[in-house]
Amino acid sequence: MPLSPAFSSILEKEYEINFTQCLPSGRLKYTELCNLLQLTAATHADLGGISFTDMQEFNQAWVLSRMRIEIKALPQWKDIVTVKTWINTLENSRSIRALEIYLNGEKIIGGETFWAVFNTVKRRPEALALGHKHFELYPDLKATKESFSKIIINPEKEEVFEKKVILSDLDIINHVNHVKYLEWCMDVVDEKIILNQKIKSFEMNFMKELSLRDQVVIHENLSDNSIVFSITKENKNCFALQLNLV
Template sequence: MPIAPNFSSELSKEWEINFTQCTPSGYLKYTDLCNLLQLTAAAHSEIGGISFTDMQEFNQAWVLSRMRVEINALPKSGDTVVVKTWINSLENSRSVRALEMYVKGQKVAGCESFWAVFNTKIRRPEALALPFDHFILYPEKKATKESFSKINIKSDSKVLSNKIVFLSDLDIVNHVNNVKYLEWCLDYVDPSLILTQKIESFEMNFMKELSLQDEIKIQENNTENRSVFTISKDEKNCFALELNWKK
């Protein structure tokens, strides 16, 4: 698609939170928080002419590499949230995108995300084939207090489960969707910590893609204020999640 007439380098998009997106406490699931951030990023790419459909003409897609989310509070069922997004940097095959979520004018969450251009045929990163000079970049405008980082993975992690990747885990790029990794790990967190919103922030590192029928291992390592989950295949780490708990 061409660049939309209403294109702007900053986008604000409203979403209404419904009951299917919430935990039994009535508040938004962390996974659905990430889904809304991802959908807003996709909407901005679409009006800017660098959407999945546009990029597929060159066998390309955006894939998530790293993500940090800082949470002040979670919206609840029936709330209307506004998600704002802009791009901090965009060059060659890499882009850093910022996102913020607001309820009634109050910021409830911030996110810094790192995306890579991925060739969906040869399954490797490459330079973006589409023009992007029309995007104004905002390198100093940050959505989070801290930037994403490389998660420190320790060797003494506890094995929680072995799993096989099913069709329902895959997305349009034909690999496990980034939110699925988060869902798999959060299933092993004490439910009371989720229901009482004890997560202050979390980071995700995506290292290797997973595909249909892959056999994976989920592991965990805990300290007092931090939990690190890893997902591996053939003893090689594919994903890491760091949960930072409120003190």
């Protein structure tokens, strides 16, 4: 697809929060927050000629490898938010993308995301086949106070439940979407933590893709100010999530 006349290296897009995206508290679900960020990143890629459709000509797609989200407040039903995004780095098979969410002109959420170019036939990373020099990069313009950190998976973790991957867990790339991993873990978090907005930041690390009918185990490790989840398949770590609490 040719470069859109609407393309800019920094994109701002408005959304109105609808009731299907909200918790019983009326605040935006954490999973829907990630969906908004994912959709905005996809829109920016579309406008810049490196969308899923463009990349599929070379059997390529963007997949999320790591994500850090810092939260001052969650928007609520009927709020109109502005999501802003730009690229910090883009080289070969890797890219770091920044995202911010504003409400009434005030920044309420910042995100740093690490993406990899993935060959959807060979199922492995490879260099981006499309030109991208028209994207201006902003390596020093950060959306979060802290960058990615290493999530420590405690061997003393507790097994929470087992799950078999089903069709509704899969996305267009034919593997489990990152929002689904988050949903599985959030479903076992104490509801008071979620409803009272006790999560000040969270990080996700994706290690191995999961496919239809994979059997996985979700583990949890609790501390005073954080909760760490890990998901394993055949005793190998596939995913880690750390929730940092206020």
